[in-house]
Amino acid sequence: MSDATRILLDESRIPRNWYNILADLPAPPPPPLHPTTREPVGPDDLAPLFPAELIAQEVSTDRFVPIPDGVLDIYRLWRPTPLIRARKLERALGTPARIYYKYEGGSPSGSHKPNTAVPQAYYNARQGIRRLTTETGAGQWGTALAFACAQYGLACEVWMVRASYDQKPHRRSLMRVYGATVHASPSAVTSVGSKILAEDADSPGSLGIAISEAVEVAAGADDTRYALGSVLNHVLLHQTVIGEEALEQLAAFGETPDLIVGCTGGGSNFAGLAFPFIREKLAGRMNPLIRAVEPAACPSFTRGTYAYDFGDTAGFTPLLKMHTLGHTFIPDPIHAGGLRYHGMSPLLSHMYELGMFEAVAREQRECFEAGVRFARAEGIVPAPEPTHALAEVIAEALRCKESGEEKVILTSLCGHGHFDLSAYDRYLSGELEDFRLPQERIDDALATLPRA
Amino acid sequence: MSDATRILLDESRIPRNWYNILADLPAPPPPPLHPTTREPVGPDDLAPLFPAELIAQEVSTDRFVPIPDGVLDIYRLWRPTPLIRARKLERALGTPARIYYKYEGGSPSGSHKPNTAVPQAYYNARQGIRRLTTETGAGQWGTALAFACAQYGLACEVWMVRASYDQKPHRRSLMRVYGATVHASPSAVTSVGSKILAEDADSPGSLGIAISEAVEVAAGADDTRYALGSVLNHVLLHQTVIGEEALEQLAAFGETPDLIVGCTGGGSNFAGLAFPFIREKLAGRMNPLIRAVEPAACPSFTRGTYAYDFGDTAGFTPLLKMHTLGHTFIPDPIHAGGLRYHGMSPLLSHMYELGMFEAVAREQRECFEAGVRFARAEGIVPAPEPTHALAEVIAEALRCKESGEEKVILTSLCGHGHFDLSAYDRYLSGELEDFRLPQERIDDALATLPRA
Missing domain, CATH: 3.40.50.1100 (Rossmann fold)
Structure with a gap:
């Protein structure tokens, strides 16, 4: 195991292919x-x-x-992104787990x-x-x-x-x-x-x-x-550069992952990190547990249904077979705007049905608590979306503290929170709320699903 | 000359010493x-x-x-920072000049x-x-x-x-x-x-x-x-990690600088980049021209006087021999808040008197124009402070386009502008102003200098 904190890769190591x-x-x-x-x-x-x-x-x-040269030429502005071991967070938690995060916040727009x-x-x-x-x-x-x-x-x-x-x-x-x-x-x-x-x-x-x-x-x-920023197969495909780089970087750390955690809205960040590792798992080269984390206020995996539904409100899009809360579902105004989508990638939904990964939901306040903890330890203020993954990572690291397990945990810090500081301010001032999502609201929205 | 876009260094290449x-x-x-x-x-x-x-x-x-281990341990979170060739900006300008920028905006707080x-x-x-x-x-x-x-x-x-x-x-x-x-x-x-x-x-x-x-x-x-964030010798000392890394990275690109440009408020960003190169210049190993850029609204080098003055308004600090506009001078509200200081580092002021670098002043609007041009080409939105250096770099690159010179220009992009977007918005809406600084305002403030 390396004593490094960050593994950087030269631009010659940008993946030449997306993984499908x-x-x-x-x-x-x-x-x-x-x-x-x-x-x-x-x-x-x-x-x-x-x-x-x-x-x-x-x-x-x-x-x-294959990734075209005309795309690699732009990827080069910020890729490969660093894989960082969260040594300071590990120390602050007193955990024997080893936590690694792929940091996508250094891109021009600050996310993946x-x-x-x-x-x-x-x-x-x-x-x-x-x-x-x-x-x-x-x-x-x-x-x-x-x-x-x-x-x-x-x-x-x-x-x-x-x-x-x-x-x-x-x-x-x-x-x-x-x-x-x-x-x-x-x-x-x-x-x-x-x-x-x-x-x-x-x-x-x-x-x-x-x-x-x-x-x-x-x-x-x-x-x-x-252009759509998530959900569709080609979007998830493009995001696999995250996982391909992380595979090489984690190997350079001398590590094999035990647990991979990612937040899910439409699913592209999670898929981008996880897919190349799932390939390795299917090939028998590693055996990580893989876990999606969604907001409790918009729980398409954990409380939605697997059915054909529209991708938009007006019903312009094709019908997609996916985990959905119903296309008329309006999530409560949590600050993780990127996770407030009624549906889920059809590809990920299919894989979830096949049992290829698990899913959990997290409340807003515990996510911000994780974000503040992470920022004070590691310096980077996370966007509200990846704080969902961080809350899960921290919970797991604390379980390892109890059990003594030296688990290797990998996550993607898919964006920085410099545009979300008013939400952090509300959290620090005790003004941030969790939302109760009654079953009737989900049922009402699901009642508007298009008939099979 | 390398065909790379970014030179990254492994954390083992963080400088082990600050240069004094x-x-x-x-x-x-x-x-x-x-x-x-x-x-x-x-x-x-x-x-x-x-x-x-x-x-x-x-x-x-x-x-x-020597940099203590307890400091290196934290530097490791984001250092070494990348040195990036601004290939897209060069192409957009049609210049034969080669432009390199050391990017400090990836630090936890987003600046140097x-x-x-x-x-x-x-x-x-x-x-x-x-x-x-x-x-x-x-x-x-x-x-x-x-x-x-x-x-x-x-x-x-x-x-x-x-x-x-x-x-x-x-x-x-x-x-x-x-x-x-x-x-x-x-x-x-x-x-x-x-x-x-x-x-x-x-x-x-x-x-x-x-x-x-x-x-x-x-x-x-x-x-x-x-704790003071600029002006003093020890602050400038600590910032020399910027220039030490840039020296190694520019050599890895196979380049020797012809011109080094940095923005100056209190002077720490400029000094951090320039000092290691000035050492090499004094040793006869290279001969770059070195240029400080200050805002026309707060022109301590170009319109101030070299005299003993207070570092603060109330007169609590020791008297510092520096280029100053007078400690009672209140600059107009330009958006480059980090450059709105009445004085200048005494060390840099002394070196300026010795003729070791030159200084120019730039107006606010041409700086924002440079910032927008840079962002659209390179993806990174610069903070208003380094847009002063960028305005100078772009002007020089356009001079090279006229003359055909393949100048190697190096600058420091000392911070990102994610917290300055309302200023960019005002610029794009045509609402941003330049300020005329009448000589009487400077004279009035200089009249309050402490008597020798």
């Missing part, structure tokens, strides 16, 4: 269905929304997908999101597309896409959930610095937005509504496509 | 004087404010000062400040001190000291200039996350603050006032000392 776990599953996940015909959607159905290369990646079963924003912008630019539309909640995805579009000379238009638009002006400004246009969602620019505003001029919006708006605009213009 | 340029100067700088006796201040005069080790470092003429905050907290803790006080303007220094104090279990009390306290709640929250207590300055906690509040209850404060408050509290308690 579809090649290694015992059965493929159920396909997306057309909302009216209920037939599996084909490339033609998706062509108004995505460029051909991404549609091909969405259904590819090639084990490895550019790992997929960059290839998405690249393939669109190569196909001659001039503009990308997208939605953003807390702003991490919108910022990443704005950055990526600036790199390839694409226009970028972002629908930002109104509540965040008002509360997080700095994320909005960051998108503008990168040259993007930002709309508060619901907006009068789209017909779906106008309809919602007509009913409720003060609507705080939701991720589902913002998706509907971005999709509407992309579908209506030949030179415009839509 | 006092060992290599033809003459020592004039000493600080006691404000009443006008005699050079001795260690006893400084003992109420600083621990013995830092006082010794302040006057040491040893060429190399922890390089000195950590050793300052370390030496205080070793001497049994329990609490540190300091001032902060924009908040970068206060955040860094709060982080460092958390590492060594010290209490930390920060006086934050009221204008920033109100405008930058996120920096304030970040200090609280690290466990520090933050006061708006002027505060009712000190007698100097109370006096100012009695005259003007709405005083926006200034860095000079905040220093006076922090010094008053430190001087009045046995277990408390004061």
Whole structure:
């Protein structure tokens, strides 16, 4: 075991391929269905929304997908990211466990999101597309896409959930610095937005509504496509650079993981870290337990149902077989905006059904407590999303303290919290709340699931 | 010349010594004087404010000062920092110049400040001190000291200039996350603050006032000392890790610098980058031109005078021989809060008089223009302070485009701008202003200089 604190890799060690776990599953996940015909959607159905290369990646079963030079050229600005042993946190907890975190917060936009924003912008630019539309909640995805579009000379238009638009002006400004246009969602620019505003001029919006708006605009213009920051197969594929690098770095530490922990919203951060390790596990080269952590206020794995549902509120998207709380479910306003999504990646949902990993839910306050503990020990203030993984890591490390186990725990610190400090301030002032989620709210939303 | 974009160094390459340029100067700088006796201040005069080790470092003429293991142990969390070639910016400018930037924004607090905050907290803790006080303007220094104090279990009390306290709640929250207590300055906690509040209850404060408050509290308690984030010799000493690493990294790129550019407020970032290169220049191993860039709204080098003056507004500090605009000078509210200081490091002032580097001033709007250009090309949004250096680098690169010179330009990107996005927003909206600084304002402030 190495006595290092950080393992850095030279840019020559950026992975040359994304890893496609579809090649290694015992059965493929159920396909997306057309909302009216209920037939599996084909490339033609998706062509108004995505460029051909991404549609091909969405259904590819090639084990490895080469990363184009034009993407590596941008990855080089911040990749490989460091793998850091949390020695100070271990000491503060007095645990015999060894905790490693892959830090993605050093990217231009401060999270793991550019790992997929960059290839998405690249393939669109190569196909001659001039503009990308997208939605953003807390702003991490919108910022990443704005950055990526600036790199390839694409226009970028972002629908930002109104509540965040008002509360997080700095994320909005960051998108503008990168040259993007930002709309508060619901907006009068789209017909779906106008309809919602007509009913409720003060609507705080939701991720589902913002998706509907971005999709509407992309579908209506030949030179415009839509980009999604999580959920879809190709997004998870792009994020596997995280796990591929971590594999090499953990080996350089001389370690094999016993437990891998990641937070899940749409699932791309968790999948990016876990998939390459699951490959190694399937090949019998290691045997880590793998655990997803979701917010108790939006528990699609632990309290949702596995069914076909829409990805957005208005029902524009294909039907996706996934763990869902119902597309009309509006999560309570926890600060981990990136985890406030009613559904879950269909690929991860399928793997969860196959028993390939487990899932737990964590309350908001224990997550912020973990975030403050981590910041005081390790210096980095985590975004609210990865504090869910950290709360689980800390709980596990304290269990190891009881049992004396020298477990090797690996997690992904997928973003820094510099844009979330008002939430930390509320936590420190004792003003932050946990939310009780009564079963009726889930049942009511599930009652609106499209009929099979 | 390497085709790399980033040169990373393993943690084993963290410098083992700080470089003390006092060992290599033809003459020592004039000493600080006691404000009443006008005699050079001795260690006893400084003992109420600083621990013995830092006082010794302040006057040491040893060429190399070993970095203690207890400091290296914390540096390891983020050092060595990367040296990055700005290939995308070069391409966007169409320049034959090659631009390299040392990126310090990946530190826990997001700037170069922890390089000195950590050793300052370390030496205080070793001497049994329990609490540190300091001032902060924009908040970068206060955040860094709060982080460092958390590492060594010290209490930390920060006086934050009221204008920033109100405008930058996120920096304030970040200090609280690290466990520090933050006061708006002027505060009712000190007698100097109370006096100012009695005259003007709405005083926006200034860095000079905040220093006076922090010094008053430190001087009045046995277990408390004061920490300064720039200006003093030991602070500049600690920052030389930047330049030592950059020397090794630039050599790894296969390059020798033609021009080194850094922004100057109190001078620690500039000195940290430049001093090791000046050593190499004095030894005849290279011959770079070295240029400091200051804001036109606070031009201590280019429009100040070289004289003994107070470091703070109230006149608590020793008299320092430096380039100063007068200790009563209040700079216009530019967003580069870290550069809004009436004086300049006495060591740098002395070296400037010796002709060891040159200085220029830049207006606020051209700096933000450079910041936006840099962000769109390189992905990183710079803090307003280093945009001053970037404006100069871009101007030089465009001169190289005219002349065809393949100049090698090195600068330090000393912090990210994630806490400064409202200023970027104002720039993008055309609301940001340049300030005219009439000579009378400087003359009026200089008229209050203490008599020789």
